[in-house]
Amino acid sequence: MSTPKWKIKGIVDDFDECGCCGRRGLKRSVALMPLDADGNEDGTVEDVAYYGTSCAAAALGWTQGKVADTARAAQAERDQRDAYARRMISIYAPVETAPVGVKARVYYGRNRHLRDTGMKATEEVAKLLAEARTTLADTTTGPARPSQIEDFHRYIVILTRDERICLVRQVLEDDIERQEQARVAQRRAEEIRGSVFAVAALDAEAAREVAYADALTREWNAKAWQAAHV
Ligand SMILES: [Zn+2]
Structure with a gap:
């Protein structure tokens, strides 16, 4: 069996033109990184090709089903x-x-x-x-994602009595809504005899990680949020 010339890197939603045959109106395309003769990635993001599923299947000698499954797995x-x-x-x-x-x-x-x-x-x-x-x-399958402290959002976290997360919600922008949100969270925490506090993070999943971290981590997390939002 010959070594494939491409490696599937993921799925892209914002390219509607096949880089192989020029067909337009694709719902999504497959990101393909060229490989050298030894099967190693041979290039940077600049060298990635975006093909429709049928052209990717032809280029790899695979079925379209295998291309779609592999692309989904790579994207996941x-x-x-x-x-x-x-x-x-x-x-x-x-x-x-x-x-x-x-x-x-x-x-x-x-x-x-x-x-x-x-x-x-x-x-x-x-x-x-x-x-x-x-x-x-990395922009192989889409635009760069936020990564700065300035991009953090604030999350309200309710912990149960035995320190398990029971709720994570992004803090609301509007002043009045935010106060109401804090009141509701406080009441909920009292009902379950838990605790409520705020953490800053790039997304809700990361907010959980910060919430479970030690007090020192959370202290510096709060400091960073304040420094970025004075
Ligand atoms: Zn094509």
Whole structure:
């Protein structure tokens, strides 16, 4: 069997023209990265081709069904990587400029097994953030995604008595609605004898991660939000 010349990277909704035959009006297209003779990716985002499903199937020698399944799986993987990147940025970007001791406590608090391994928290945090930013800046299957502290939203979180998340909601923009939202959340927390507080994050899933983090992480998260919104 010959090595395929392309690797499917995902699905794109905003290209309606096939890069192979020029057919227009496609609902979606498949992002294809060229591969070299050894099957390694041979290019950057600039070299990615966007084909309709039938042309992608012809280029790969696959059925259209296999192309569609593979593209969906690749896209789901990208979405998961994005979600992980948003969690890492929401946790670590607020401590990026914090003193080394703070960074170390936040990092080892989440990675206890790495304590005393000689792994340097400062370097690891820098690496995690750089990877996360690269992930969200990748435009292979769509525009770059927000990745800055300035892009954080505020979320209201209700924790149960045994510290499990019972609700995460984005804080409303409107002043009056926001006050009502806070009142409702406070009442709900009292009913279940839980607690309510706010965290800042790139999305709701990342907000959960921040809510479950230690007090120091949440303290710096709040500081970062305030600094970005004065
Ligand atoms: Zn085509």
